[in-house]
Amino acid sequence: MIKPELFVRNCEFPDCPNHRGLWRSLLEPQHGYTLEGRWYCTPECFENSAALAIRKLLAGMAKPPGKSHRIPLGLLMLSRGIVDQEQLKRALQAQKDSGGGRVGEWLRHIGAASEEQVTQILGLQYSAAVFPLERSRRYLDCAQMVPFLLLEAAEMIPVHHLPASRHLYVAFGDRINHSALYALEKMLACRTEPCLAVKSQLQKALEDLRNAPRETEVLGGEASDPEEMAGTIFDHAESQSSTDVKISGFDGFVWVRLISPRTHTDLLFRIPKKTSVITMDLTR
Numbered sequence: 001m002i003k004p005e006l007f008v009r010n011c012e013f014p015d016c017p018n019h020r021g022l023w024r025s026l027l028e029p030q031h032g033y034t035l036e037g038r039w040y041c042t043p044e045c046f047e048n049s050a051a052l053a054i055r056k057l058l059a060g061m062a063k064p065p066g067k068s069h070r071i072p073l074g075l076l077m078l079s080r081g082i083v084d085q086e087q088l089k090r091a092l093q094a095q096k097d098s099g100g101g102r103v104g105e106w107l108r109h110i111g112a113a114s115e116e117q118v119t120q121i122l123g124l125q126y127s128a129a130v131f132p133l134e135r136s137r138r139y140l141d142c143a144q145m146v147p148f149l150l151l152e153a154a155e156m157i158p159v160h161h162l163p164a165s166r167h168l169y170v171a172f173g174d175r176i177n178h179s180a181l182y183a184l185e186k187m188l189a190c191r192t193e194p195c196l197a198v199k200s201q202l203q204k205a206l207e208d209l210r211n212a213p214r215e216t217e218v219l220g221g222e223a224s225d226p227e228e229m230a231g232t233i234f235d236h237a238e239s240q241s242s243t244d245v246k247i248s249g250f251d252g253f254v255w256v257r258l259i260s261p262r263t264h265t266d267l268l269f270r271i272p273k274k275t276s277v278i279t280m281d282l283t284r
């Protein structure tokens with residue numbers, strides 16, 4: 001992480017106390033720290049910038065999700081003749097009586113539709129393709145791109161990666177998680193294409209992945225203080241001689257990638273649900 005620079009660089013932390021004159025910059029070799037490709041002159045400038053990035057991330061997580069404009073699944077199934085009015089009524093009543101669950105689940109529960117049919121209609125609802133997870137286990141390679149805890153949290157699996165065009169196809173069980181997709185795009189510098197997979201197959205694939213060996217994940221534990229997280233990030237980055245650090249996340253996870261010349265390590269922080277830091281002062 002510390003490397004001498006032969007050319008003049010200016011610290012990108014806006015409140016950096018060490019902005020140096022040109023002659024001093026030219027005479028002294030500059031050591032520094034990199035975050036999101038930007039250079040910082042001291043651990044303090046790095047940590048302050050990392051804390052700011054985490055604050056912004058947490059503020060984004062605190063926003064309520066936008067309203068869905070999708071046609072209700074039950075109506076789509078009715079219009080396609082998969083279920084009849086009576087079956088839909090029963091499923092909706094069961095959903096109401098139990099106080100929850102998805103209509104698709106209830107339609108399956110009362111035997112009105114199969115899991116495959118529900119997935120096909122979800123695909124229509126989201127205008128997304130259905131990925132045949134049962135046909136190949138190639139997802140086992142792709143899925144290594146993302147820490148398992150994040151896959152589990154969003155019930156998603158990267159299933160197909162096209163490095164040349166930087167496309168990543170990501171399968172979801174019954175809900176496409178757009179904040180997760182956004183986090184993947186930022187962290188992996190790729191374009192994501194969501195697709196759906198039959199939920200039981202997706203859960204089985206997640207179980208396979210849970211048992212697959214992974215070497216590059218570290219859990220930073222529960223944390224809610226951005227400054228504290230920034231300090232931990234700095235310590236890990238230093239100990240691994242990271243050349244760059246990236247910060248992303250979604251749904252209560254801060255996902256940090258420590259990049260070294262030959263490998264990377266993912267550091268995850270879980271944000272407790274009731275965190276006052278979410279109503280933060282972003283001007284800090």
Ligand SMILES: [Zn+2]
Pocket residue numbers: 011012013016017018040041042045
């Ligand atoms: Zn600085």
